Amino acid sequence: MKNSKLKFTDIFVLLIGCFLMSISINMFFDPHDIAPGGLTGVSILVSTLTGIPIWLINISVDIPLFLFAYRILSKKDSLKTVLGIIFLTTSLKITENFSNIHITDDVLLSAISGAIIMGISLGLIFRINGSTGGTDLIGLLANKFMPNLSVPMLMGCADAVVVIFSGIVSRNIEIALYSAISLYIIVKVSDIMVEGINTSSSFTIISDKYEEIGQSITDELERGATILKGEGFYTNKEKNVLLVVVSKKEVVTLKKLVKSIDENAFIIITDIFEALGEGFKPI
Structure with a gap:
């Protein structure tokens, strides 16, 4: 039987990754309604429409998703996912007021800066096979009903839908384009973090x-x-x-x-x- 215990270093990396992710969301994405895919993107969109805090929306959606996906995950992955959800929700709450910190009025610069930080955070989390819930759980669940489509493809479709809706919610097609740019950078940076630069x-x-x-x-x-x-x-x-x-x-x-x-x-x-x-x- 595989060891289901988590190393302290894995927990620490997961915590740092979630904290960096919350900074990218609250400091760069949320002030400009940029939603670069994922459940965090959904949370930003819903928060824009309703005014409900992002951290509350995030955990409200993550918990049901986790309960549905629990039987699919191993004990170790389940534990990492639960910790990821807790760490991210807590970090989003702690950094909630970071959206009031004025960094730049340039939307493109915010999209790029937030994406780089988000990519680093996801790269750290992926390196320990961690999860913060969200579209990876959606991908796992959807794959059960559509086994002909891979989990990454389903996750990509979910991210694309979020990016499109970012333009609809903001009533600004440029926001959707900024969100798409952010999503692209996030994927590239996280890949580099996980696989390293080709040398x-x-x-x-x-x-x-x-x-x-x-x-x-x-x-x-x-x-x-x-x-x-x-x-x-x-x-x-x-x-x-x-x-x-x-x-x-x-x-x-x-x-x-x-x-x-x-x-x-x-x-x-x-x-x-x-x-x-x-x-x-x-x-």
């Missing part, structure tokens, strides 16, 4: 001087190289292909090294999502 490139090198190039790579860059067996489509001649993975800062050096040995070499350079193993991040 590696893969070289596929086709050259008759592959042995000399491979030896130079080993001696000068101290990188390994793999020989792949290939065959020319038109010539039907066997070709040895070198596969090398290097860091971004070594890309230029490797190109120069190959050129110095064989100017007629054929090189394909590909960005790598992630490289694990010796010389890179540990698995």
Whole structure:
């Protein structure tokens, strides 16, 4: 049986993530009616229409969602979700008056700044597999009725609906566009927080001087190289292909090294999502 207990570090990260999220909502999004998807976006829209505090709307919707999704979640995920809901609701209440702090009148700047902070907060929460409720629970529940659609796709649809309604509620199409910009930035920043910035490139090198190039790579860059067996489509001649993975800062050096040995070499350079193993991040 898997351990259902939470580490203190996970709880601390979840708390920091929820606090940052509340700052982005109350200080940047709410003053301009920007609703970049998610249950927090719904809370902003409802608060704009009714005047009910965001924290109260958030917990009022989150609790029923959690109760419906409880059987789908594991004990550990359930505990993280409950803590996430409590931390976010409390943080939203604590930072409620932050909307009165004048930062900027520029809506675009608020949308970008709030999105960056929100993206960082979500990235922290995702790194510990945490949750604050909201559209991820909606996605899980909807997936039970529409199994042909993935949870991320359903979450994306829910976010898109919120963004559209932000323009309807505010009666300003620009607000919907600002909300869409915020949502895009949030997704990108949270992805970087979770996966890290791409720092590696893969070289596929086709050259008759592959042995000399491979030896130079080993001696000068101290990188390994793999020989792949290939065959020319038109010539039907066997070709040895070198596969090398290097860091971004070594890309230029490797190109120069190959050129110095064989100017007629054929090189394909590909960005790598992630490289694990010796010389890179540990698995």
